[in-house]
Amino acid sequence: MNSLMISAASDAVAENPLVPNGWEILVVAVGFAILMFIVVKFVVPMFEKTFAERTEAIEGGIAKAEKAQAEATEALNEYKQQLTDARAEANRIREEARAEGALILADLKDKAAAESARITEQAQVAIAAERQAAVVSLRAEVGSLATTLAGRIVGESLNDDERSTRVVDRFLADLEDQGTSKQSAGALQ
Amino acid sequence: MIALTLPAQDGGSFNPPGVNSHLAPLFTIGDFEFTKQMLLVLLSVALISWFFVAAARKGKLVPGKLQFAGEVGYNFVRNSVAKDVIGGKDFMKYVPLLFSLFFFILINNIYGAIPFIQLPSFSHVGGAYLLAALVYVIWIGAGLKVNGIRFLKLAVVPSGVPWYILPLVVPIEIISNFLVRPMTHSLRLFATMLAGHLIVLIAGSGIEFLIMQESALMKGASVLVLAGSVAMYMLEALIMVLQAYVFVLLTAIYIEGAVHADSH
Numbered sequence: 416m417n418s419l420m421i422s423a424a425s426d427a428v429a430e431n432p433l434v435p436n437g438w439e440i441l442v443v444a445v446g447f448a449i450l451m452f453i454v455v456k457f458v459v460p461m462f463e464k465t466f467a468e469r470t471e472a473i474e475g476g477i478a479k480a481e482k483a484q485a486e487a488t489e490a491l492n493e494y495k496q497q498l499t500d501a502r503a504e505a506n507r508i509r510e511e512a513r514a515e516g517a518l519i520l521a522d523l524k525d526k527a528a529a530e531s532a533r534i535t536e537q538a539q540v541a542i543a544a545e546r547q548a549a550v551v552s553l554r555a556e557v558g559s560l561a562t563t564l565a566g567r568i569v570g571e572s573l574n575d576d577e578r579s580t581r582v583v584d585r586f587l588a589d590l591e592d593q594g595t596s597k598q599s600a601g602a603l604q
Numbered sequence: 605m606i607a608l609t610l611p612a613q614d615g616g617s618f619n620p621p622g623v624n625s626h627l628a629p630l631f632t633i634g635d636f637e638f639t640k641q642m643l644l645v646l647l648s649v650a651l652i653s654w655f656f657v658a659a660a661r662k663g664k665l666v667p668g669k670l671q672f673a674g675e676v677g678y679n680f681v682r683n684s685v686a687k688d689v690i691g692g693k694d695f696m697k698y699v700p701l702l703f704s705l706f707f708f709i710l711i712n713n714i715y716g717a718i719p720f721i722q723l724p725s726f727s728h729v730g731g732a733y734l735l736a737a738l739v740y741v742i743w744i745g746a747g748l749k750v751n752g753i754r755f756l757k758l759a760v761v762p763s764g765v766p767w768y769i770l771p772l773v774v775p776i777e778i779i780s781n782f783l784v785r786p787m788t789h790s791l792r793l794f795a796t797m798l799a800g801h802l803i804v805l806i807a808g809s810g811i812e813f814l815i816m817q818e819s820a821l822m823k824g825a826s827v828l829v830l831a832g833s834v835a836m837y838m839l840e841a842l843i844m845v846l847q848a849y850v851f852v853l854l855t856a857i858y859i860e861g862a863v864h865a866d867s868h
Contacts, residue, residue, distance in 0.1 A: 432623040432798060433791075435730035442642040443731035446649040447738075450708055453653040455700045461660035462678050463696075469665050
């Protein structure tokens, strides 16, 4: 080791360590300039680009996630709204159907009632007419039958038409009076 | 430097290596002597450039091992030094300088801890002067650019000092900021590196000298020197890293003081 050194003893003039060697300054200057150039031109821009991309990727990812979240919430709200709407719609339709059904039922009832009333009335009218017809027919037949019967019973004295008609009419009137009083008594009861 | 001389039994004496002990130049071109120190400086430039360009080039969002290592180194200077000290919007302007300074000094210092190289480049004062001068020019330039000519007043007249103390304070500020600062900045780096380098040299040659002695006691003493030199080696390794950090931290503090001279 010592043999490689130009030791202090062999040097006549002692160097002052604070006095720089100009060549050394030059070499350090050139070396540092090259290093600065490479750092400014390549190292720093490349690292900063990577950092910017990384920041963007992270922030972009967060933004994307937030957007997806917002979209999901929106979709959920929309579905909920649609569900509510659908329920309301179903209720409305049900109510309408029920109301319509009730209306139809009432209508039918009305119609049925009217129909039955009409039938009843017609029947009554028919009955009354038939009864009238029967009465008229009966009056005629009963009259003749009774006259015939009475004629047969009492003989020719009673063949005079005029008298017999008078007698029958009076008889029938009496009969009717009895019937009417009977009917009215029944009605009262 | 006064050579420390020990009498020895065989009549020879111990001539410790000193500041004038230099290796012979690798080659010379006329007046220019290309030395090992110069080779190491240029090698450091190649090493740092290669490593960080290789690490930064891929620029993957999810970094590999090499890129991650590069990013840790870069981010240390960018965030822990430039951003934390200078801060604000304009710290990015100084990141390349601080980054280059830190790794340039770090690698050149660590040479001192690598066996067979064992020569921290800044144990030669020239480089330290150059870097300190560069920083000196840059912080004054930055101060003038940001604050105009008013910077010279801001830099030497501290705010909040009563006027009657100013005649005392202003000369002190001028001396400390503009004269002493670049000297301490360069000499701190140079002196720690030279001292560390000398300790390694003295320990090495001391061990060699002691082993060559005939007395068993003297031979045995070499073990003590070896143990001590290992401890010193650890300390030196720490100082080598620490001085690179201190140099860059001070650079950032000077720049910050100049750029934000208004608020100081």
